[in-house]
Each structure stands twice: as structure tokens, then as C-alpha cells.
Amino acid sequence: MNANMSIYQFHRPMGTHLKPPKSSKPIMTSSFEISSEYIEFLQKHPFSGKGEENPYTHLEEFGRICDLLRIEGMSDDTLKWKLFLFSLTGKARHWYKLNVGSTHGNRKELYNSFLFKYFPISKVVELQIEILSLRQLEEESLGQSWDRFIDLTLTGPNLSILEEVLVIHFLWALVWKISKPLMRTLEDPSTACPLVKLRI
Numbered sequence: 076m077n078a079n080m081s082i083y084q085f086h087r088p089m090g091t092h093l094k095p096p097k098s099s100k101p102i103m104t105s106s107f108e109i110s111s112e113y114i115e116f117l118q119k120h121p122f123s124g125k126g127e128e129n130p131y132t133h134l135e136e137f138g139r140i141c142d143l144l145r146i147e148g149m150s151d152d153t154l155k156w157k158l159f160l161f162s163l164t165g166k167a168r169h170w171y172k173l174n175v176g177s178t179h180g181n182r183k184e185l186y187n188s189f190l191f192k193y194f195p196i197s198k199v200v201e202l203q204i205e206i207l208s209l210r211q212l213e214e215e216s217l218g219q220s221w222d223r224f225i226d227l228t229l230t231g232p233n234l235s236i237l238e239e240v241l242v243i244h245f246l247w248a249l250v251w252k253i254s255k256p257l258m259r260t261l262e263d264p265s266t267a268c269p270l271v272k273l274r275i
Contacts, residue, residue, distance in 0.1 A: 109144070114158075114161050118164070121163055121167075122162060123164050123165040123166060123167050124167035125166065129230060129231075130189055130193040131230065133162070134186060134190075137162045141154055155182055156185070159182075170192060194231055194232070199231060199232060202227065202231045203236070205227060206224070207236075209224055211248050217249070
């Protein structure tokens with residue numbers, strides 16, 4: 076998946092073909108075999124489409140596993156196209172069967188359709204709001220806040236937010252925490268504390 080792709084390029088799948096087509100990439104070998112052990116390894120942590128499963132995380136892990144396998148005469152793109160079904164289960168597998176025919180054997184189209192289904196625009200908006208409104212928690216150190224902030228930015232698609240803007244919002248999260256006791260002091264001087272500490 077192109078990291079620079081706009082979220083608006085995600086599109087709804089068309090068609091309801093039940094039979095998966097061939098990959099759009101040619102296979103330059105007369106025969107090949109994918110071991111059952113490899114398939115079983117893929118199926119150990121399948122994506123079901125339930126709960127809080129993250130399709131971006133799934134594709135990342137799926138890609139790492141596929142990178143462990145090489146078949147002479149078959150491109151990585153075709154290999155991932157053929158194996159993707161085995162990484163799905165339940166509702167997600169049913170979705171695949173209904174929508175794979177509309178992607179014309181193109182893995183990127185299949186991935187985009189998958190992401191649009193399980194990380195729709197509404198989730199993208201929620202993620203953007205969560206990132207830009209982040210606040211440092213009471214007992215959270217600066218390092219822990221930063222790790223949580225970075226994890227959020229890697230949770231979904233590229234939001235096209237400049238790094239400078241992200242840093243400004245993170246700094247504002249720290250200022251917000253420092254300002255809380257100061258605001259309480261202004262409202263009630265008896266609550267004044269000698270020093271506002273920033274956990275690092």
C-alpha cells in the first residue's frame with residue numbers, strides 16, 4: 076500500500092462475484108506448491124472483522140509473513156494475492172468472497188476495498204480527532220505520552236497532517252496538563268502548589 080495515498084482514494088467495491096479471479100500479474104512458472112504448514116501459520120492469527128481488529132495492522136503482519144516465502148517465477152504481488160484469503164476468517168472471509176471479483180485481480184484494489192470496509196471514513200475522522208485532541212494523562216510520563224501519540228499516528232492511513240502540526244499538538248497536550256493546576260490556583264488560591272511537576 077502506498078503510504079502517500081489519500082484516504083479519499085479508498086472506494087467502495089463493485090459487483091458481487093463469488094469466485095475469485097486470477098491475479099493480474101502473470102505467473103512465469105509451470106507449477107508451484109505452497110506448503111500446508113505455511114498456510115496454517117497464516118491462519119494462526121486471522122482477521123475476522125469483529126471488534127477492535129485493525130485492518131492496517133493485519134495487512135502489515137500479513138506482509139511480513141509473506142516476505143518469508145519466495146516462489147521462483149511468481150511475483151511477491153501475486154503471492155500476496157493468492158494467500159490473502161487464508162489470512163481471513165468469519166465475516167471477513169465472507170466479505171472477500173463477495174467482493175474479490177470486483178478488484179480485477181489487482182492486489183492494491185483488493186487491499187483498498189478491504190481497508191474501506193473495515194476502517195471507513197468515519198473511523199479515519201475519529202482517529203484524526205483523537206490525535207489532534209490528545210492529552211497527557213495524570214500519571215503518564217512524557218515518554219509514555221509520546222509513545223501513545225506515535226502509536227495513534229501509525230494506527231490508520233496517512234492523514235496528510237504535517238509533522239510540524241503533529242509536534243505542535245503534542246506540545247499543546249503537555250501544556251494543557253501543566254496549565255490545569257495553575258487554572259485551579261486562579262480559581263481557588265488555597266489549592267496553590269509550590270511547584271508544578273512534569274513527569275519525564
